[in-house]
Every structure is written in C-alpha cells, then in structure tokens.
Amino acid sequence: MTTSVRPHLRRKLALVGGLAVLAVPALSACGSFDYATDRPNVIANGGYNMDSNVRVNAARIVSPRAGKGVFIATFTLNPTIGAATAGSPNPSFTGLETSADAKQTVQAKGGFDIQIGNAGLVNLADPSTGGVVVTGDFKPGDVVPLTLSFSDGDKATVQVPVVTQCGAYASVVPLGKKSPLPAPEATGDTSTDPYSCTYPSVGPYGE
Structure with a gap:
C-alpha cells in the first residue's frame, strides 16, 4: 500500500530543510573570522x-x-x-x-x-x-x-x-x-633603448 504525504506536511518539511542549509554557512563564517579585510589585497601590482x-x-x-x-x-x-x-x-x-x-x-x-x-x-x-x-x-x-x-x-x-x-x-x-627621473631622450643617454609610453595604433587586421 502506498503512503502519501499531505501537501501541507511536504511544505513544512521543505521549509525546515531550507533553514538548515542556510544555517551551515552562517555558523562556519562565525567560527573562522576570516574577513576579507584581514587578508592581503594583491589586486594592485606590487x-x-x-x-x-x-x-x-x-x-x-x-x-x-x-x-x-x-x-x-x-x-x-x-x-x-x-x-x-x-x-x-x-x-x-x-x-x-x-x-x-x-x-x-x-x-x-x-x-x-x-x-x-x-x-x-x-x-x-x-x-x-x-x-x-x-x-x-x-x-x-x-x-x-x-x-x-x-x-x-x-x-x-x-x-x-x-x-x-x-x-x-x-x-x-x-x-x-619634485620631478620624476628623466627618460633617456631627455638626457641624451643612448646606452639603452628608450621606453615608450605610447601604444602603437593598430588597425582591425593588425595593419
């Protein structure tokens, strides 16, 4: 014989299960105290x-x-x-x-x-x-x-x-x-290749 679960009982069980799932990350977060502000931020280049x-x-x-x-x-x-x-x-x-x-x-x-x-x-x-x-x-x-x-x-x-x-x-x-270090162009230093801060303009096909 098949036993059926009443609709209102199914809803109650689903609600209890959802609350239990929500409680797990909350408890683990409280126990770790691993806040983002306590960790090094390495997004910046350095x-x-x-x-x-x-x-x-x-x-x-x-x-x-x-x-x-x-x-x-x-x-x-x-x-x-x-x-x-x-x-x-x-x-x-x-x-x-x-x-x-x-x-x-x-x-x-x-x-x-x-x-x-x-x-x-x-x-x-x-x-x-x-x-x-x-x-x-x-x-x-x-x-x-x-x-x-x-x-x-x-x-x-x-x-x-x-x-x-x-x-x-x-x-x-x-x-x-008050001023940055001069680039080679400004000093006449030709011992090294000067660095360029200008990106080359490139067409849609690399032209």
Missing part, C-alpha cells in the same frame, strides 16, 4: 609583506630606463605586533638590498631615513614624500626579491616587480624631488 612589524604593501620599482628607477611602497605599522603609541617614536625605513636568491642587483643611491610618521603610515608613491632612487641590472618585467630594513632592527623580504614609468607611475618622484 609586492607585499604582512608579517613584519612594519607592513609593506604595493612595493614596486618604477623605471624610466633599464638599470635605474625609484623604489616605492606603502608602509603601515602592524597593529598586532607594534601598534602606534602616543609619545613613542615609530620606526623608519632605513635601507634595502637584494636578497640572497636574487638574480638581479639593486642598490639604493645614497642614505635615507624615511619616518613612518605619527599616523603609522607613509606612502612613497605620494609626490609629497617620494621614493628611493635605485640602480642595478634590472628592467621592467623583472621581479626582484628585496630585503627592507627598519630603524627598530626589523627586516622584511618582498618580491618587488619592476614597472615602466608610465600611466599611473608617471608622477612618481625621488625622495625630496
């Missing part, structure tokens, strides 16, 4: 290190020609390790060097001491601050592992891409300067 006392975001070398560029990054204090405290000096960015596994060489030109500041943040891409001039055997498209040093003795290793001084990077300036 290297990062979130584990040191000073967090490094969007690290890049902006290069107008092979072998020369400006190192930029955004530095923020890691609140879980060394949060900013009123009256105590924040660490400053004092040095960079290529890591042991680097295939290219990068050297900072001159000494520098860039204060993180009372707000616990500094952006070297901001023209009011400026970045660190570097030289070496790098070129756009390279990714160079750099070890950054800070005044509190902390170090952070970052995989740093080299980008051309075009588009959003055209306004990047060296520390204490």
Whole structure:
C-alpha cells in the first residue's frame, strides 16, 4: 500500500530543510573570522609583506630606463605586533638590498631615513614624500626579491616587480624631488633603448 504525504506536511518539511542549509554557512563564517579585510589585497601590482612589524604593501620599482628607477611602497605599522603609541617614536625605513636568491642587483643611491610618521603610515608613491632612487641590472618585467630594513632592527623580504614609468607611475618622484627621473631622450643617454609610453595604433587586421 502506498503512503502519501499531505501537501501541507511536504511544505513544512521543505521549509525546515531550507533553514538548515542556510544555517551551515552562517555558523562556519562565525567560527573562522576570516574577513576579507584581514587578508592581503594583491589586486594592485606590487609586492607585499604582512608579517613584519612594519607592513609593506604595493612595493614596486618604477623605471624610466633599464638599470635605474625609484623604489616605492606603502608602509603601515602592524597593529598586532607594534601598534602606534602616543609619545613613542615609530620606526623608519632605513635601507634595502637584494636578497640572497636574487638574480638581479639593486642598490639604493645614497642614505635615507624615511619616518613612518605619527599616523603609522607613509606612502612613497605620494609626490609629497617620494621614493628611493635605485640602480642595478634590472628592467621592467623583472621581479626582484628585496630585503627592507627598519630603524627598530626589523627586516622584511618582498618580491618587488619592476614597472615602466608610465600611466599611473608617471608622477612618481625621488625622495625630496619634485620631478620624476628623466627618460633617456631627455638626457641624451643612448646606452639603452628608450621606453615608450605610447601604444602603437593598430588597425582591425593588425595593419
């Protein structure tokens, strides 16, 4: 004999089952606390290190020609390790060097001491601050592992891409300067091929 389920009972069972399914992701989300704001955002083109006392975001070398560029990054204090405290000096960015596994060489030109500041943040891409001039055997498209040093003795290793001084990077300036590094055309330097920020115009069939 076939047993039938009343229509109102079927609706009640379906409703209970749906509520149980909805409850599973809610419980798992509460247990993980893995919010998007707690994870590194790597959408922007740049290297990062979130584990040191000073967090490094969007690290890049902006290069107008092979072998020369400006190192930029955004530095923020890691609140879980060394949060900013009123009256105590924040660490400053004092040095960079290529890591042991680097295939290219990068050297900072001159000494520098860039204060993180009372707000616990500094952006070297901001023209009011400026970045660190570097030289070496790098070129756009390279990714160079750099070890950054800070005044509190902390170090952070970052995989740093080299980008051309075009588009959003055209306004990047060296520390204490008001103008970007000159391109080879402006200096008469013919030792390297000049970079062009102009895309060639191409027809519908590659003409």
